[in-house]
Amino acid sequence: MFFGTYTPKMDDKGRLTLPAKFREELAGGLVVTKGQDHSLAVYPRAAFLERAQKAAAVSRTNAEARAFVRHLAASADEQFPDGSGRITLSQQHRAYAGLSKECVVIGSMDFLEIWDAASWERYQAETEEQFSTAENTMLEDLM
Incomplete structure (x- = not known):
């Protein structure tokens, strides 16, 4: 499981150092793909x-399912962190997420998200009220 917020800097070659506490879980490889809200999602390879x-098993006659599978597969970039725990983000991924040198890596339970720092700040400000409302709703559903 991935938790917490970290602020690594991306270098000019698009390399980003992953938080040390996650490296063991990602040592077997990882996949970077497009995430929601113009973030990047980083999954352990097996996950x-x-x-x-599961996505491939969904009927391709459904236009939304077809689009999801295409975007998921086309944007997937399998990687293995180097000895320093760095991964290289493709130009396409950097453009999609609007990444600058200042990045934020957040634990999102079963995967990591990579955000541009300014975009993450805006997202948090815009969704603070939703967080409070969702917490109450989700807790009711879980209990």
Whole structure:
């Protein structure tokens, strides 16, 4: 499981150092793909393959399912962190997420999200009220 907020800097080559506490879980490989709200999603390789198998099983006659599978598969970039825990983000991924040098990596339970720092701040400000409302709703549903 991935928790917390970290603020690594991306270098000019698009390399980003992943938080040390996550490196063991990602040592077997990882997959970077488009995430929601113009973030990037980083899954442990095994978890991504499981997700991909489930997505592939959905009927392709459904236009939304077809679009989801295409975006998921086309944007997937399998990687292995180097000895320093760095991954290289493709130009396409950097453009999609609007990444600058200042990045934020957040734990999102079963995967990581990579955000541009300014975009993350805006997102938090815009969704603070939703967080409070959702917490109450989700807790009711879970209990």
